[in-house]
Amino acid sequence: MFRRTARRALVAAAALALLLTASGCLRLDLGLQIRSDDTVGGAFTAAWSEDFLDRAADEGLGRDELDAFLDALLDGVPGTERTPYEEDGFVGYTATFTDRPLADFAEFGGDDWGYLRLDHSGRQYDLEGYWDLRAAGFIDPDAFEDAEILISVDFPARVTEHNGRLDGRTVTWTMTPGEDYELNATAVENDVATFALVALACTVAALALLWLWQWRALRRHSVGTRSA
Numbered sequence: 001m002f003r004r005t006a007r008r009a010l011v012a013a014a015a016l017a018l019l020l021t022a023s024g025c026l027r028l029d030l031g032l033q034i035r036s037d038d039t040v041g042g043a044f045t046a047a048w049s050e051d052f053l054d055r056a057a058d059e060g061l062g063r064d065e066l067d068a069f070l071d072a073l074l075d076g077v078p079g080t081e082r083t084p085y086e087e088d089g090f091v092g093y094t095a096t097f098t099d100r101p102l103a104d105f106a107e108f109g110g111d112d113w114g115y116l117r118l119d120h121s122g123r124q125y126d127l128e129g130y131w132d133l134r135a136a137g138f139i140d141p142d143a144f145e146d147a148e149i150l151i152s153v154d155f156p157a158r159v160t161e162h163n164g165r166l167d168g169r170t171v172t173w174t175m176t177p178g179e180d181y182e183l184n185a186t187a188v189e190n191d192v193a194t195f196a197l198v199a200l201a202c203t204v205a206a207l208a209l210l211w212l213w214q215w216r217a218l219r220r221h222s223v224g225t226r227s228a
Contacts, residue, residue, distance in 0.1 A: 025052030026147040027090045028073065036156040036189075038102040038120055046073040047085050047092025116151070116183070123190075125155055129183030131175060141177035149175040155187035162186070 025048055032042040048066055056066060070092050074082065080095040105118040114131035133141060133149070152172040159166055162185040164173040171185045 025049045026144050027092070028147065029150045029152075031150075031152045031154070032105075032118075033154040034102065034118065034120075034125060034156055039098075040100045040102055040105055040118070041096075041098040043094050043096045044074060044077050045085050045092065045094040046070040047087075047090035050089050050091055053091065118153075123157070123188055125157055125187040125189075127153055127171075127183065127185040129173075130181070131183070132180040133175060133177045134180055144177045147177055149177070151175070151183070153185065155185070157187040157189040159185060159187045 027045065027047045027049070029045040030042070031044075032040055034040055047070070053063070053066070057063075074080070074093060074095045077095040077097060080097050082093050082095045085092045085094045102118060102120055105116065113133070114129065116129040117127070119126045119128075129151075131151075150172060152170055154170040157169070159169055159171060162171045164171040164183065164185065169187065173181065173183050175181050
């Protein structure tokens with residue numbers, strides 16, 4: 001999905017000489033939500049800092065050129081609805097998508113700069129990824145040395161292994177240009193059959209204890225009546 005995006009972004013960035021001094025100006029945030037019916041929804045945000053926009057305007061860099069760069073980053077996100085984004089001093093756009101088959105993310109990316117693979121087999125969900133942000137294959141680390149790059153994935157099952165930051169069932173990775181990253185996470189659904197058997201056993205045990213309590217109460221009452 002992002003192969004064409006990366007190439008368009010590089011073409012757009014080549015025309016922006018100011019970006020070579022644009023530290024801390026860019027936010028990229030990809031969030032995915034895996035659903036139990038093996039569909040995926042999510043959002044991809046690309047935004048400039050307001051401080052950078054002010055500096056760019058002072059030096060005569062048009063907003064159209066800057067928006068073209070964001071547009072290139074967002075291009076290729078499947079089935080998207082694009083909306084304005086303004087938060088925490090950043091301004092840009094968010095592309096959202098819903099109900100995409102999980103199979104679409106079996107090979108997400110695939111160029112030398114990185115990939116993200118999602119798989120569901122049996123009760124287990126597996127995520128594997130690699131992002132090489134050391135070279136100008138995705139964004140130039142010299143131009144975006146302080147860029148905020150986040151990837152978060154929300155699983156429909158309990159996360160058992162990960163190398164990111166876990167919050168509930170969501171794993172987040174924070175990345176910085178100039179580094180390379182390996183991403184992995186595993187989530188496992190509850191075994192419904194085992195859960196049902198345990199629930200049945202607990203119910204039977206509770207009923208047995210209730211019957212035993214009632215039987216002993218009736219026995220004490222019966223003994224007391226005969227004694228009287």
